[in-house]
Amino acid sequence: MDETITQKQEVITQNHHGDVVIKIEHLKKSFGDNKVLQDINLELHKGENIVVLGRSGQGKSVAIQCIAGLMQQDEGVLQVLGKEVKEMTRSELKEMRIKIGFLFQSGALYDSMTVRENLSFPLTRVLKLKDKQELEKKVQEALESVGLEDAIDKFPSDLSGGMRKRVGLARTLILRPEIMLYDEPTTGLDPITSREISELIVKLQEKYDTSSIIITHDLSCARLTADKIVVMNDGKFIAIGTYDELLKSKDELVNNFFK
Numbered sequence: 210m211d212e213t214i215t216q217k218q219e220v221i222t223q224n225h226h227g228d229v230v231i232k233i234e235h236l237k238k239s240f241g242d243n244k245v246l247q248d249i250n251l252e253l254h255k256g257e258n259i260v261v262l263g264r265s266g267q268g269k270s271v272a273i274q275c276i277a278g279l280m281q282q283d284e285g286v287l288q289v290l291g292k293e294v295k296e297m298t299r300s301e302l303k304e305m306r307i308k309i310g311f312l313f314q315s316g317a318l319y320d321s322m323t324v325r326e327n328l329s330f331p332l333t334r335v336l337k338l339k340d341k342q343e344l345e346k347k348v349q350e351a352l353e354s355v356g357l358e359d360a361i362d363k364f365p366s367d368l369s370g371g372m373r374k375r376v377g378l379a380r381t382l383i384l385r386p387e388i389m390l391y392d393e394p395t396t397g398l399d400p401i402t403s404r405e406i407s408e409l410i411v412k413l414q415e416k417y418d419t420s421s422i423i424i425t426h427d428l429s430c431a432r433l434t435a436d437k438i439v440v441m442n443d444g445k446f447i448a449i450g451t452y453d454e455l456l457k458s459k460d461e462l463v464n465n466f467f468k
């Protein structure tokens with residue numbers, strides 16, 4: 210484990226001056242009286258993995274949906290790949306959504322489609338790819354990258370939870386996003402499968418040099434995947450640091466997460 214942490218810290222140092230791919234300043238979002246995001250500030254650099262760690266109901270999914278352009282903030286700066294999201298035209302938003310891969314909590318596969326059809330779908334619909342051979346090649350490549358070549362003709366209901374997550378990941382990565390957003394990638398999985406998914410996230414991150422925000426309440430997922438961890442509480446980010454740094458934090462709220 211120490212080795213992983215050291216490697217991660219080297220990555221942070223190397224990428225520290227990389228381009229800022231997501232910039233968030235004083236982001237706020239309420240639903241009626243429910244002030245969900247109160248003051249969110251964050252910079253994600255190219256090639257970096259940031260984990261947002263927080264208990265349930267803290268606004269993690271709301272934050273990630275704002276970043277993905279699926280929900281609009283009330284106030285604050287939110288720039289993705291150098292552009293303010295709320296000022297984007299419809300076609301700029303569309304372009305941005307192709308560059309951002311979003312792995313939903315549920316995995317969101319189509320149950321009536323085989324794995325091949327699930328993976329082909331974004332290629333035909335978003336990229337308008339028609340060439341059968343090219344489609345098949347990309348689908349096979351994507352499945353290979355998540356270690357599931359044999360599942361190509363199966364239906365989601367034939368697969369375990371961990372395998373469905375892998376297919377969801379392959380389907381998101383097939384469009385080669387520059388930024389990956391993960392909402393609770395390990396929730397509902399057993400500890401061994403969780404670990405496999407966390408390791409896969411790191412492996413794919415290195416392979417494709419993506420920048421990622423990973424939202425989780427799973428500390429071991431955070432430890433395995435994060436260059437930096439941000440702790441979220443009451444709609445604010447209350448601490449930021451490496452796993453090791455936060456582990457030593459004297460702040461009681463931060464400490465509670467590391468028990």
Ligand SMILES: Nc1ncnc2c1ncn2[C@@H]1O[C@H](COP(=O)(O)OP(=O)(O)O)[C@@H](O)[C@H]1O
Pocket residue numbers: 240243245263264265266267268269270271272
């Ligand atoms: N579309 C919505 N409309 C109204 N309230 C919402 C909506 N989405 C989330 N909320 C509220 O925002 C708060 C944070 O939710 P969420 O971001 O899902 O938490 P987390 O992902 O950290 O568990 C909750 O109180 C939830 O009820």
Ligand SMILES: [Mg+2]
Pocket residue numbers: 269270271392393
């Ligand atoms: Mg959530």
